[in-house]
Amino acid sequence: MQGIKVIFRKELADHFSSYRFIIIFALIAMVSLITAYMVGLNIRQQLEGVAKPRFIFLMLFTAPGAMFSLVQFVAFFGPLVGLILGFDTINRERNEGTLSKLLAQPIYRDVVINGKFLAGVAMISIMLVSIVLVITGLGLLVMGIVPGLEEIWRILIYLVISIIYISFWLGVAILFSIIFRSTATSALAALAVWIFFSFFVSIGASILGNALAGDTPQSDTAAVVRQARIVKAVQLTSPMKLYTDATATIIDPMRKSTRSIVSMGPMENLSMARFSGPLPLSQSILIVIPYLISLVAITIICFAVSYMVFMRQEIRSM
Amino acid sequence: MNTPAIIETHELTKKYNGSVAVDHISFSVGEGEIFGFLGPNGAGKTTTLLMLLGLTEPTSGTARVMGLDPVRDPIKVKSKIGYLQENMGFYPDLNAVQMLRFIGELNGLSGSRAEERIRSALEAVGLASEAEKKIRAYSRGMRQRLGLAELLIKDSRVAFLDEPTLGLDPDATNRMMDLIEQLSRERKMTVLLSSHLLNQVQKICHRVGIMIKGRMVAQGPMDRLAKEKLGIGPEQYTLEEIYMKYFQEA
């Protein structure tokens, strides 16, 4: 892989010096700070006089602040970061004529995509890690609670899953930048896919579930379960659903199952905690692994398609 | 020419969705030679260069560059050839030094050896004083000279120059051609050059190939072409006359 380091470094430097990156970063930092701060205050107020529940620190990430919990925020807007980082990766270079300059050097074509992808992943990691660090620090200050070892582990796993998740979207964006010659088109296409998976799939899933299972009376338990299964299967075609399910188990151990993230107030969380014991870390990981594998798999598929298209493409812009 | 062939093609052909861009062309270029590629727009000059570089796959036929097959060994071929592309293709946000450093790194050149080479290359093409300027702010002629500096960084023994004088004023054109000739002479660089400026080509090229609609209609030293086509001896022809003759016939 000669040259991959060179491309990686150049790309990283480009990212750091681009306004685009600074704007995204400022936006994310702002929202996560505000959210975490409000959640922290909320939790502290409600905890006065109550015995400390377990995993209180994780609630910083899962309890909704102003509108979103931080986890929901990343699930929803994280994809946008990936898309924005990648939608013009290849076509911009093609339009500026720098792509043929690059490919006239003694490097393989896939090195170009790999180097750029890795630089994007590095960018995403830096963003996520710094956000989590800021929130952790703020949590310490506002709540005055030190996270336990298990909580730190859970946050780390959450970070890894999130990085993979946003990297998947980066891969989608890079694929579009290879397929479409115009950067505006690839941006639009990426946006359309994002909207499709954010809104359409969950709506479509329930419609499909209803259609396939028919009008079931609530008393027919088997039919209701069947319908729920169909809905879930369809929803899992969405990377967003894969991600929210996977992270919910990890960062919200009280849930015990991978239900969808409905916003729950901190008090609700607390009351649940009273009735059910938390899922141990090892169990949480076991539940998450299939989701993780699916996320990695779709990222690889996306990449494989990128390779195939890019390798065959005529270099000359038309 | 009795020097060994550095570039050789045999029945090289490229079709784009059925339409022929390059039509069974065969030619060879010897070591240290400057070969001029002439032809109207869309004749297939750029396409031929891209095939020789391994950037585009030929539909049929074969090519050899320094004994290597660009289809099978594109990496090796690319490490040996310096390519000045039609539209330059520099990153506008880099300055000349950064751009050349990047190219050097991609070619496995780094550290003080790279810096030294960058400095001397920029000096050789007369850009040393503007090395810290962003390429965005470069004029067309400066970009073209930066393109030549890039060849020096790679220390290529073979150079493909696609319209190196495109858009240059007459004075800059002359200096560019002199620079190319000097590089070829001093470094024994083999140059394949496409151009529309016939009298310039006439001045520095040892041999020319005339391409029309994808076919190579004539190739050889200009004297011979003149004698064949116009029936006149050397000193009396201009390349323009030869070219127009072929052009009218096609």
Ligand SMILES: Nc1ncnc2c1ncn2[C@@H]1O[C@H](COP(=O)(O)OP(=O)(O)OP(=O)(O)O)[C@@H](O)[C@H]1O
């Ligand atoms: N990607 C492509 N798809 C389809 N046809 C193409 C493509 N690239 C080039 N062509 C066609 O191939 C032919 C040769 O083009 P080429 O660029 O090689 O000509 P040229 O001699 O370099 O012309 P110019 O002097 O204008 O640079 C043209 O007819 C062009 O339309």
Ligand SMILES: [Mg+2]
């Ligand atoms: Mg051309």
